[in-house]
Amino acid sequence: MNKRLYANTGVLTRLVFRQDRIRLTIWLAAFIVANLLVANAFATLYPSHAERQAMVETMMNPAVTAMVGPVYGLDNYTVGVMLAHEMLLLTAVVVGVMNILLVARHTRAEEEDGRVELIRALPTGRLSNVASTLLVYVMTNILLALLVAGSLMLLGIDSIDAAGSLLFGASLGVTGIFFAGLTAVFAQLSESGRGTVGLGMAVLLIAYMIRAVGDVSSETLSMFSPFGWIVRTETFVNNYWWPIFVTLGISVLFIGAAFYLNAIRDMEAGFLPSKAGKKQASRLLLSPFGLAVRLQRTGIISWAIAMFVLGASYGSILGDLESFFAENKMMKQLLGPVSGVTLTEQFITMLMAVLAMISTIPAMMFLLKLKGEEGKGRAAHLLVRSVSRIRLLGSFLVLALAGGWVMLSLAALGLGVVGNAVMEEGISLGTFYQSAMVYLPAMWVMLGLAVLLLGWAPKVTVISWLYLVYSFIVVYMGGLFQLDEWVVNMSPFGHVPELPVEEVSWMSLLGLTGIAVLLLVAGAVGYRKRDVQGG
Amino acid sequence: MTVLTTNNLTKHFGKVQALNGVDIEVRGGEVFGFIGPNGAGKSTTLRILLGMLKATDGEAIIFGKDAWKDAVNLHERIAYVPGDVNLWPNLTGGEVIDLFIKLRGGKRNGRRDELIRRFQLDPTKKCRAYSKGNRQKVALVAAFSSDADLYILDEPTSGLDPLMERVFQECVNEVKQQGKSVLLSSHILSEVEKLCDRVAIIREGRIIESGSLSDLRHLTRTQLLVETKQPMTELASQPGVHHVEEKGSAVVFQVDSEKLDQVLAYISTFGIVKIESAPPTLEDLFMRHYEGVEGE
Numbered sequence: 006m007n008k009r010l011y012a013n014t015g016v017l018t019r020l021v022f023r024q025d026r027i028r029l030t031i032w033l034a035a036f037i038v039a040n041l042l043v044a045n046a047f048a049t050l051y052p053s054h055a056e057r058q059a060m061v062e063t064m065m066n067p068a069v070t071a072m073v074g075p076v077y078g079l080d081n082y083t084v085g086v087m088l089a090h091e092m093l094l095l096t097a098v099v100v101g102v103m104n105i106l107l108v109a110r111h112t113r114a115e116e117e118d119g120r121v122e123l124i125r126a127l128p129t130g131r132l133s134n135v136a137s138t139l140l141v142y143v144m145t146n147i148l149l150a151l152l153v154a155g156s157l158m159l160l161g162i163d164s165i166d167a168a169g170s171l172l173f174g175a176s177l178g179v180t181g182i183f184f185a186g187l188t189a190v191f192a193q194l195s196e197s198g199r200g201t202v203g204l205g206m207a208v209l210l211i212a213y214m215i216r217a218v219g220d221v222s223s224e225t226l227s228m229f230s231p232f233g234w235i236v237r238t239e240t241f242v243n244n245y246w247w248p249i250f251v252t253l254g255i256s257v258l259f260i261g262a263a264f265y266l267n268a269i270r271d272m273e274a275g276f277l278p279s280k281a282g283k284k285q286a287s288r289l290l291l292s293p294f295g296l297a298v299r300l301q302r303t304g305i306i307s308w309a310i311a312m313f314v315l316g317a318s319y320g321s322i323l324g325d326l327e328s329f330f331a332e333n334k335m336m337k338q339l340l341g342p343v344s345g346v347t348l349t350e351q352f353i354t355m356l357m358a359v360l361a362m363i364s365t366i367p368a369m370m371f372l373l374k375l376k377g378e379e380g381k382g383r384a385a386h387l388l389v390r391s392v393s394r395i396r397l398l399g400s401f402l403v404l405a406l407a408g409g410w411v412m413l414s415l416a417a418l419g420l421g422v423v424g425n426a427v428m429e430e431g432i433s434l435g436t437f438y439q440s441a442m443v444y445l446p447a448m449w450v451m452l453g454l455a456v457l458l459l460g461w462a463p464k465v466t467v468i469s470w471l472y473l474v475y476s477f478i479v480v481y482m483g484g485l486f487q488l489d490e491w492v493v494n495m496s497p498f499g500h501v502p503e504l505p506v507e508e509v510s511w512m513s514l515l516g517l518t519g520i521a522v523l524l525l526v527a528g529a530v531g532y533r534k535r536d537v538q539g540g
Numbered sequence: 541m542t543v544l545t546t547n548n549l550t551k552h553f554g555k556v557q558a559l560n561g562v563d564i565e566v567r568g569g570e571v572f573g574f575i576g577p578n579g580a581g582k583s584t585t586l587r588i589l590l591g592m593l594k595a596t597d598g599e600a601i602i603f604g605k606d607a608w609k610d611a612v613n614l615h616e617r618i619a620y621v622p623g624d625v626n627l628w629p630n631l632t633g634g635e636v637i638d639l640f641i642k643l644r645g646g647k648r649n650g651r652r653d654e655l656i657r658r659f660q661l662d663p664t665k666k667c668r669a670y671s672k673g674n675r676q677k678v679a680l681v682a683a684f685s686s687d688a689d690l691y692i693l694d695e696p697t698s699g700l701d702p703l704m705e706r707v708f709q710e711c712v713n714e715v716k717q718q719g720k721s722v723l724l725s726s727h728i729l730s731e732v733e734k735l736c737d738r739v740a741i742i743r744e745g746r747i748i749e750s751g752s753l754s755d756l757r758h759l760t761r762t763q764l765l766v767e768t769k770q771p772m773t774e775l776a777s778q779p780g781v782h783h784v785e786e787k788g789s790a791v792v793f794q795v796d797s798e799k800l801d802q803v804l805a806y807i808s809t810f811g812i813v814k815i816e817s818a819p820p821t822l823e824d825l826f827m828r829h830y831e832g833v834e835g836e
Contacts, residue, residue: 008612009611009612016639017643020628020639023631024628024630119624120626120627122587123627125590125592125611126590126592126615126618126622127640128615128644128645129615130612271592271593271594272587272592272593273592274553
């Protein structure tokens with residue numbers, strides 16, 4: 006090895022492992038457990054050939070193809086095929102995300118924070134940092150491939166054979182290596198860790214979308230996306246290995262390019278010029294509320310787009326629903342039969358609950374950003390000036406309330422507009438919107454709880470997230486697991502009238518609103534008199 | 541014996557010229573002060589010396605080797621402390637110190653623990669919990685516990701309290717007594733005055749002054765406070781006299797060191813009642829070059 010370039014790579018490799026040992030264990034465990042659970046669930050829910058063939062009929066529509074890739078193995082849709090068809094791509098996307106986040110963190114973010122400077126001043130090679138990072142992540146992805154393959158084989162499901170399991174694992178592994186290499190290249194181009202992650206995520210999204218469009222309309226287009234390659238392994242049927250080798254080959258090129266670019270550039274410099282920011286603050290920024298909005302602008306815009314797309318993608322399947330439900334006993338169980346309403350309408354009530362709870366995520370993030378600001382000592386910059394605690398809290402709360410409403414509205418509009426385009430008998434847009442808006446009081450209760458914690462127990466604001474997760478599980482899965490009524494009623498989302506199936510119940514809406522107001526006031530009182538944290 | 545030299549060191553960042561022909565020379569066993577305002581090019585120079593930036597033109601030679609090409613070999617003999625130390629938040633200070641020692645190819649020795657004690661560092665804390673000063677102590681302990689021949693220190697005391705600053709100064713003097721060289725970039729002029737044998741001042745990417753402290757003092761001015769019986773009407777127009785200000789019945793002004801003799805002869809003719817002089821400090825020198833208008 007060339008000492009000038011790679012000296013001490015071994016020690017640095019151990020350093021990366023030491024830092025990531027817990028993080029990597031959790032990621033790997035999550036990938037393995039998720040795939041095992043799904044494989045098991047499919048085997049239990051669709052035990053017979055006939056049931057799986059019925060299931061695959063409903064999968065043969067453009068919306069599903071766009072989401073998870075083209076259907077294959079039609080004549081014998083085994084549990085293995087079902088797993089690979091529905092899980093491989095989505096898992097690969099998440100593996101890509103993991104590699105982008107972690108590789109960017111160890112390369113450009115490390116350099117931006119000045120830690121590479123300390124390392125480079127010691128007898129280490131110019132490329133030792135990027136080399137040790139890639140070494141760790143190539144090994145991690147290989148380990149992921151082997152562990153996923155091994156654990157699937159151990160399941161003892163006939164159709165999940167050794168050859169297919171290995172290919173399934175390998176597909177995930179090479180996708181990981183592909184994005185690790187790509188991110189290493191972006192780490193040379195961008196001057197910041199955020200920029201590196203941004204470029205990586207943008208390519209990942211574009212690759213996913215190119216494949217979605219390609220899989221629906223043009224095979225050739227899909228060949229321009231790494232995701233397009235791996236969904237063509239036809240795992241558990243034909244077990245094609247060429248996508249693995251193509252992905253690996255291109256990954257090697259990326260890694261070579263990253264090394265080359267790293268070797269010829271100055272430390273902390275990037276090949277993409279960084280754009281100069283604004284010289285003066287816009288008038289919109291000059292208030293605590295303006296600051297709260299400006300700090301989270303990217304998040305607000307991204308969530309707004311994401312919520313509309315999410316609503317729209319649910320909307321796109323509304324047309325095929327009745328035929329789908331006729332054959333799927335899991336969904337029937339999930340919804341529970343109600344006389345006098347269509348299954349589509351029933352499904353919409355469930356979608357609304359899901360969309361409302363997902364819209365609560367950005368709303369709570371916008372609010373709890375204040376906690377991060379406080380912990381980093383930045384909230385103090387405002388509080389030492391003539392900004393009262395209530396005004397500061399109020400600014401973030403108003404943003405959270407407005408944000409939650411906007412997100413839910415966009416999701417409902419996306420659902421309604423696209424849903425009406427594909428349904429034979431349309432449902433008015435007003436009905437869609439109304440069915441969504443009844444969830445606002447439940448969202449306010451969640452925000453109220455977050456404010457209460459922010460005011461009285463800022464160290465454990467995570468409780469509000471756990472409560473949201475709890476709500477999600479009991480409301481979404483309540484029917485499937487046949488949970489008791491009171492378990493569902495513990496969540497504010499369990500009290501919302503299910504429009505358009507049920508009538509508007511003003512009692513429960515006012516009740517929820519009342520609770521929300523109480524929580525908000527109590528939280529504000531606490532926030533006003535407690536110590537400011539961090540610094 | 542010369543340890544480090546730069547020859548016409550030039551660095552462009554795109555269109556910006558950060559260094560414009562920097563020449564410095566550090567000799568064996570000396571502490572060399574490197575001073576200049578923010579953005580003058582101090583850190584750029586040091587980073588070129590450490591092989592992190594590639595000079596656009598000119599050369600940087602340390603121990604007879606090229607700073608860019610032989611970086612890895614050179615770094616076995618160099619210890620570096622940056623002004624802004626960032627560490628891995630989930631490692632402890634002790635772990636980071638050991639990592640740095642290991643990367644240098646050294647072994648844990650008694651010196652590490654002695655320095656931890658002298659700098660009053662708690663090595664069991666995670667780095668995310670350290671203040672700026674404590675992170676700096678981690679870097680200083682790692683640097684001084686190594687067996688380097690050249691110490692490159694970039695504003696190493698910017699987060700330390702006066703007590704720790706003194707420990708730092710002791711450490712610098714100790715390595716100097718062992719015949720090692722130190723290149724110290726600093727904003728704290730009293731520190732430079734206390735520690736350094738020779739000094740270079742950099743401004744806008746150029747070395748504008750360099751030499752031993754006593755050499756440089758010849759270029760400085762002495763501040764005088766004088767009270768005379770008769771008013772000195774023509775004082776301001778005397779050669780070598782600057783910044784004349786009235787302070788009650790007295791006059792405060794500055795005199796170029798080389799004109800001190802003539803000026804004193806002139807004011808003695810007005811009947812001196814009171815005279816106070818302040819010694820020329822590096823700060824005056826520094827300020828004079830910062831302002832950069834007069835005297836050029």
